[in-house]
Amino acid sequence: xxxxxxxxxxxxxxxxxxxxxxxxxxxxxxxxxxxxxxxxxxxxxxxxxxxxxxxxxxxxxxxxxxxxxxxxxxxxxxxxxxxxxxxxxxxxxxxxxxxxxxxxxxxxxxxxxxxxxxxxxxxxxxxxxxxxxxxxxxxxxxxxxxxxxxxxxxxxxxxxxxxxxxxxxxxxxxxxxxxxxxxxxxxxxxxxxxxxxxxxxxxxxxxxxxxxxxxxxxxxxxxxxxxxxxxx
Numbered sequence: 605x606x607x608x609x610x611x612x613x614x615x616x617x618x619x620x621x622x623x624x625x626x627x628x629x630x631x632x633x634x635x636x637x638x639x640x641x642x643x644x645x646x647x648x649x650x651x652x653x654x655x656x657x658x659x660x661x662x663x664x665x666x667x668x669x670x671x672x673x674x675x676x677x678x679x680x681x682x683x684x685x686x687x688x689x690x691x692x693x694x695x696x697x698x699x700x701x702x703x704x705x706x707x708x709x710x711x712x713x714x715x716x717x718x719x720x721x722x723x724x725x726x727x728x729x730x731x732x733x734x735x736x737x738x739x740x741x742x743x744x745x746x747x748x749x750x751x752x753x754x755x756x757x758x759x760x761x762x763x764x765x766x767x768x769x770x771x772x773x774x775x776x777x778x779x780x781x782x783x784x785x786x787x788x789x790x791x792x793x794x795x796x797x798x799x800x801x802x803x804x805x806x807x808x809x810x811x812x813x814x815x816x817x818x819x820x821x822x823x824x825x826x827x828x829x830x831x832x833x834x835x836x
Contacts, residue, residue, distance in 0.1 A: 642666025
């Protein structure tokens with residue numbers, strides 16, 4: 605991957621600034637998706653592969669630091685650049701603790717932002733890592749998240765987008781407890797009781813799909829969430 609082919613998630617609630625940054629990045633050849641709030645940014649991150657995130661700190665629905673922490677639960681490697689009007693050292697420290705790789709204080713030049721992004725991408729391999737995370741081996745199964753396919757020697761099943769997104773989160777946290785609230789926020793963008801019941805239905809479907817291999821199990825962790833367990 606060359607840096608000017610990278611896919612960037614830009615989350616900025618200032619409409620004018622967001623459009624200006626998006627335009628500047630696109631002129632350099634980047635693919636840019638612009639979101640206006642943290643909750644929508646999290647939803648888009650879960651639904652599409654990105655190579656780098658540019659996050660404003662002061663966002664509605666979910667602030668940039670909280671958004672970065674949620675992103676890090678799923679992807680520990682993707683570079684994150686914070687944009688903020690805050691210049692205190694404490695704010696910078698908070699940004700790096702939240703998982704940021706760089707921190708740019710407003711006002712800034714678009715040229716500086718682009719140079720920082722290009723420098724970060726030269727040090728990383730976002731696309732290759734993202735493609736690796738789109739394929740998982742689960743016992744006798746192969747799961748291809750990008751193409752929504754769960755393959756077994758005896759059959760190949762096409763999943764719905766939400767089924768695939770839930771299974772991907774379970775795979776990313778294999779042998780770890782995956783909180784219900786995280787799944788609901790990542791896949792549905794909310795964690796209401798009604799959606800929680802929908803999640804239970806999706807988990808039941810996935811268990812049915814995976815029953816061909818008894819080594820692969822989705823375990824309930826009472827009052828917390830679920831765990832994907834692979835017996836070896």
